[in-house]
Amino acid sequence: MSIEIKEVRTRKDLKKFVRFGNKLYEGNSYFCPQLEFDELNTLNPKKNPAFEICESIYYLAYKDGKIAGRIAGIINRQANENWKVKKARFGWFDFIDDMEVSSALLDKVAAWGKSKGMECINGPVGFTDFDHQGLLLEGFEYNSPMASLYNYPYYIKHFEAYGLDKESDWIEYRIYPPDEVPERLERIAKVVLDKYKLKVDKIRSGKELVKKFGYSFFDVVDEAYKPLYNYSPLTEKQKKYYSKMYFPLLNYDFATMITNEENEIVGVGVGMPDISHALRKCKGKLFPFGFIHVLKALRAKKFSDFDLLLIAVRPDYQNKGVNSIFFYDQIKYFNQYGVKHAETTSILEDNSKNQANFEYFEKIMHKRRRAYTKQI
Numbered sequence: 001m002s003i004e005i006k007e008v009r010t011r012k013d014l015k016k017f018v019r020f021g022n023k024l025y026e027g028n029s030y031f032c033p034q035l036e037f038d039e040l041n042t043l044n045p046k047k048n049p050a051f052e053i054c055e056s057i058y059y060l061a062y063k064d065g066k067i068a069g070r071i072a073g074i075i076n077r078q079a080n081e082n083w084k085v086k087k088a089r090f091g092w093f094d095f096i097d098d099m100e101v102s103s104a105l106l107d108k109v110a111a112w113g114k115s116k117g118m119e120c121i122n123g124p125v126g127f128t129d130f131d132h133q134g135l136l137l138e139g140f141e142y143n144s145p146m147a148s149l150y151n152y153p154y155y156i157k158h159f160e161a162y163g164l165d166k167e168s169d170w171i172e173y174r175i176y177p178p179d180e181v182p183e184r185l186e187r188i189a190k191v192v193l194d195k196y197k198l199k200v201d202k203i204r205s206g207k208e209l210v211k212k213f214g215y216s217f218f219d220v221v222d223e224a225y226k227p228l229y230n231y232s233p234l235t236e237k238q239k240k241y242y243s244k245m246y247f248p249l250l251n252y253d254f255a256t257m258i259t260n261e262e263n264e265i266v267g268v269g270v271g272m273p274d275i276s277h278a279l280r281k282c283k284g285k286l287f288p289f290g291f292i293h294v295l296k297a298l299r300a301k302k303f304s305d306f307d308l309l310l311i312a313v314r315p316d317y318q319n320k321g322v323n324s325i326f327f328y329d330q331i332k333y334f335n336q337y338g339v340k341h342a343e344t345t346s347i348l349e350d351n352s353k354n355q356a357n358f359e360y361f362e363k364i365m366h367k368r369r370r371a372y373t374k375q376i
Contacts (some may be wrong), residue, residue, distance in 0.1 A: 003068070003104045008058035015248050016045060017058055020067050021094050022284045025150070027337040032144045032262035033284035038245075042131065043072070043092075049237035050127035053078040055116075058092070059103030060107050060295040061101045069095030069102065073109035073195070074127055075116055079232035088113025090123035091131065094240035095158070102158040110376045122167060124149065128232055130242060131224065134170050134346055135159060142174070142366055145274055145307045145343050149369070164372035168229045171348035172367035173358055175308070177334040177342060181327075185360045189328035192321040198266065200329050201257040206247025213257070215264055218266050224312035229348055230371070249298060253333045254306075260317075269326035273297060274343065292363070304340040311357055323328045323357045 005220060008017050012156065016200060018039040025031035041047040054076045061069035074089040090109045095102045110121050125133040131147035144150035179254070192198065203209045209217060218239040225231045250272055258267035278297035282290025297303070313322045334342070347354045 003100050004062040005104050005108050006062065008060060008061050011350075013060065014040060016067060017060055017070050017092070018043070020060070020070050021092065024094050024096070025152075028150075028257075028271060030140065030144050031143065031150045032146050032148070032278075033279045033282075034146075035279070036284050037284065037286065042127070048061075048127065049235060049241045050076075051310075052235055052237060053232070054127050054147075057112050057248055059105055059107075061095065061105050063096070063101060064100065068098060069093075069105050071095075071105040071109055073112045074125075075113070075118065075126060076232050078304050079230060080154075081245045083230070086117060086119040087122045087373075088116065088118040088120070089125045089127075090121055091126045091133070093124050095155075095156075097152070097154045099161060103162055106162050106164075110374075113308045114376050118263070118376065120373050120375050121164075123231075125230060126233070126333070128238070129228075129230070134371055135231075137169075137368045139172070139367030139372055143276055143305070146279060147307060147309060147345055148172075148343075159372055162374070164374045166370055167373040168371045170369050171349050172270045172346055172369075173363045175342040175344065175345045175358055176362040177331060177339055178361065179335060180359050181331045185324055185328055188235060188321050189324040192325060196317070196320060196322075196326065197261045198258055198322070199264075200325060201259045202252070202329075203255055203257055204229050204252050206243065206250065209247065209255075209257075210243060215243065216242070216265050217257070217268055218242070219269050220314050221310065221312045223314055224318075228351065239351065251298070253336075254330060256329045258313075258322060258325050265314075266317045267325065269311045269330065271306055271308045271330070271342070273300055273303045274307050275335075300313075300337075302338045304338060306334065306339045306342040308344045310345065311354070317355065324360075326357070327360060350369055 006095050015130055022033045045051040054074055057073045059071050062065055070092060071090055072092040088109060113121055124135055135155060136151050140153055152267055176313050221226050222233040254271045256269040257265050275294060276296040278293040281293045311326055330349060
């Protein structure tokens with residue numbers, strides 16, 4: 001039977017689009033289900049401020065009357081302008097192991113992008129760097145945290161068969177925190193704090209963070225990440241949006257703000273307990289009882305697995321050892337909470353500065369992921 005591709009036009013269809021992403025991986029012990037309400041908001045132009053600078057289209061593939069795949073086409077106008085490119089992005093790309101399905105979905109995004117004047121397709125990526133990105137190439141046997149994209153190994157052959165080529169790779173580390181702060185790390189951190197007159201400012205809530213520093217937290221992230229692949233600086237509405245989304249989830253023991261004499265944030269380091277096990281229990285639904293599992297995981301006083309969400313240092317403070325201060329501050333909390341493994345987010349394979357953040361730790365490079373491109 002032929003493949004039928006339908007554009008998502010109603011909220012009912014959008015729910016089918018979101019739910020297919022979780023349903024395809026039912027029973028997979030490594031996949032982390034995404035929260036349905038969060039996905040629906042991200043894909044909704046009325047909810048997600050990314051649509052100030054983006055436009056999108058969503059498709060569902062049907063085979064034998066059943067949903068067999070999905071894909072989102074995205075154009076980030078700001079990123080295209082900043083990088084001097086004409087890219088149509090694709091993300092939320094999931095499909096059964098059927099070449100006709102994957103090819104038909106990619107064809108639709110390519111045709112849509114071409115009709116908008118784009119010259120290539122690029123993915124899997126999202127609206128911004130805060131969305132999932134990068135096809136998993138290695139590390140399928142490791143847990144997928146909430147912030148990471150997971151896919152079946154068969155996706156790789158579909159990308160290659162379609163003629164998609166590598167554009168950029170990321171790597172990820174599993175870190176094994178030491179029982180105490182390494183002597184060399186402590187010595188460097190204390191020298192840097194003294195030499196540049198810096199201090200660690202421990203915030204205890206999202207409200208306190210915004211009240212004290214406004215949204216300059218994201219300004220530091222923007223400045224630090226601006227030179228990195230595909231990055232698109234956040235708008236003011238996006239900063240507020242992500243603050244409301246993420247700040248209430250944080251355990252602020254694991255939020256390290258480094259400030260200078262002018263009380264400006266010059267470095268940020270943020271992580272959180274891994275809650276993928278809780279999301280598997282609730283299957284991506286907070287109600288009626290899913291929120292209990294999530295809250296329990298977020299508020300746990302002991303947990304073995306931890307997600308390192310981001311580390312960012314303002315450019316004028318980079319290459320000065322500021323990164324050592326994050327771990328000087330946080331290792332004591334790793335031990336207090338019983339953390340055995342810390343998972344990094346994706347690090348560009350040529351980003352030596354970011355990789356150097358973890359030189360003080362025992363670690364393994366356990367995952368690799370890739371963004372692809374193809375001319376249209």
